[in-house]
Amino acid sequence: MNNLVKNEKLQMVVVATATAIGAEFKIHPFQGDVFRIGFGVSTFLLFLLFTRHLPYIKTGIITGILNAVLQNSLAAGAYYLIYAFGMSRIQKRLDRFQPLVLGGIVTAIDFASNVTELLLHGLMLGTYRFSFHEWCYLFMVAILRSYFIIGLFSSISINQMRALHAEQEKRIKQMLNVGAGLYGEAIYLRKSMETIERITASSFDLYRKLKKDRLCDYSRQTIAVAQQLHEVKKDSQRILAGLRKLYDDEIVFDLTLTEIVRFVVEGNREYSEMLKKKIVIEAETEVKRDLCRPDYFPxxxxxxxxxxxxxxxxxxxxAIHLKVFEDERDFVFIVRDSGRGIPEELRGIIFEPGFTTKFNEKGVSANGIGLSHVREIVRSFGGHIAVEPAGRSGGSRFVVRLPKPDVEQGGHQDVS
Structure with a gap:
């Protein structure tokens, strides 16, 4: 079935058939049947605009032959051949023309094709003179149907572009969420590797001491543990390299500071809806120069x-309010919410590793990057993060300050 749909010859026959059917709906603007105006031309133009991969001249020949046979008129077939030839001259440049300009070009092609058809009619049926009024009538018809089809095509194309843009926005948000998540997991893994390195070094140190004290059995066990830890470290390095490649591959475009904030807000709106919470999330960005960042994941x-x-x-x-502004030295990011708030006695330890207030019904602590690792990323920029009460409305207020030079350079957090 797919092969039939992709078959160019079949597509050209479909174009010719649809045009021939459209041509049956016609009017005769002049006396007799010497000339007619039908919907075949409009149908033909619309198909040409949507099937630019087809060879226009071949399509015009097939359409002309089919119309000539059905209408028993060689001149009618010649019309479509001339029309297709004219369109083939601009086939590869259709996207470069503004709709008004394209409509004018198509009008000229339509009018020239009509003139050719009329000349052939005159040669085959004898001299037939047209008045200036009739020529103007033909030209007006060419203008109306050309611009009508160009307008219809542009409208359909705009709707397609909107649908495509919406799908791309959705994919970008998914990609950014995945990339940011991978970046966070990579930081976790790097921290684990640092811990493994320290334990391995301690194991070797213990091995040397045990060997020096002639505790051979214990020293052998210790070196075996150290070797196993070393293998774990190498496996972790391979996993980390894979994670790094994954989120690096996601970076295929730059994002401005405003766009980063917008994607964060939109993503968390969807997150709140998933949790079945009615939360109003607003953002406010006040920066003099909207930075364009290629390494936006941190x-x-x-x-x-x-x-x-x-x-x-x-x-x-x-409600949640995210505000971004700048002063003389720093970019400042403030996240304020109307939630439960953080007790004063916990504010000094919430950034400590392992601290969490989130547990599920089975008592298992929550996963995620955690505030301790958020602080590590902030420090990689040479910045500072603090928490304070949100005021009378309750909730919490996190304030992140990042020095301008470090933000512009991308910080120094390395997870490789």
Whole structure:
């Protein structure tokens, strides 16, 4: 079935048949049957615009032959051949023309094809003179049907582009969420590798001490543990390299600071809907120069996790406000929510590794990058993160300050 749809010869026959059917709906503007105006031309033009991969001249020949046979008129067949030849001259440049210009070109092709058809009629049936009024009538018909089809085609194309843009936006958001998630997991893994390195070094140190004290059995066990840890480290390095490649491959375009904020807000709106919470998430960006960043995952990871934490801190309904502005030295990011808030006695330890207030019904702590790793990313920019009460409305207020030079250079967080 797919082969039939992709068959060019079959497609050209379909174009010719549809044009022939459209040509049956016609009017005769002049006396007698010497000339007629039908919907075949409009149908033919619409198909040519949507099937640019087809050879226009061959399509015109097939269409002309079929119309000549059905209408018993060689001149009618010649019309489509001339029309297709004219369209073939601009086939590869159709996208370069503005609709108004394209309509004018198609009008000229239509009018020239009509003139050719009339000349052939005159040669075959004898001299037939047309008045200036009749020539103007033909020209007006060419204008009307050419611009009508160009307008219809443009309208359909715009709707297709809108649908394509919406699908691309959806894919970009999914891709950014995956990339930011991979970046966070890579940081976790790098931290684990640093821990493994320290344990391995301690194991070798213990091995040397045990061997020095002639505790051979214990020293052999210790070196075996160290070797196993070394293997775990190598496996972790391979996994980390794979993760790095995955999220690096996602970076195929640059994002501005405003776009990063927009994707964070839109993604967390969907997250709140998934959690069946009625949360109003708003963003406010006030920067003099909207940075365009190719390595946006670190910053997006920070903002995404702070806003996601705010979503989780709100029970059923509430509001989250993300504000971005700059002062003389820093870019400042403020995430304020109307959730439960953080008790004063916990504010000093919420950034410590392993700290969490999220547990499921089985008592298992929540996963995610965690505020400790958010702080690590912020520090990689040479920045600072703090939490404070949101004010009378309750909730929390996270303030992230990142020095301008470090943000512009992309920070120094390396997960390789």
């Amino acid at each position: 910053l997006m990871t920070v903002l995404n996790n702070l806003v996601a934490n705010a979503v989780e801190a709100i029970d059923k309904q509430g």
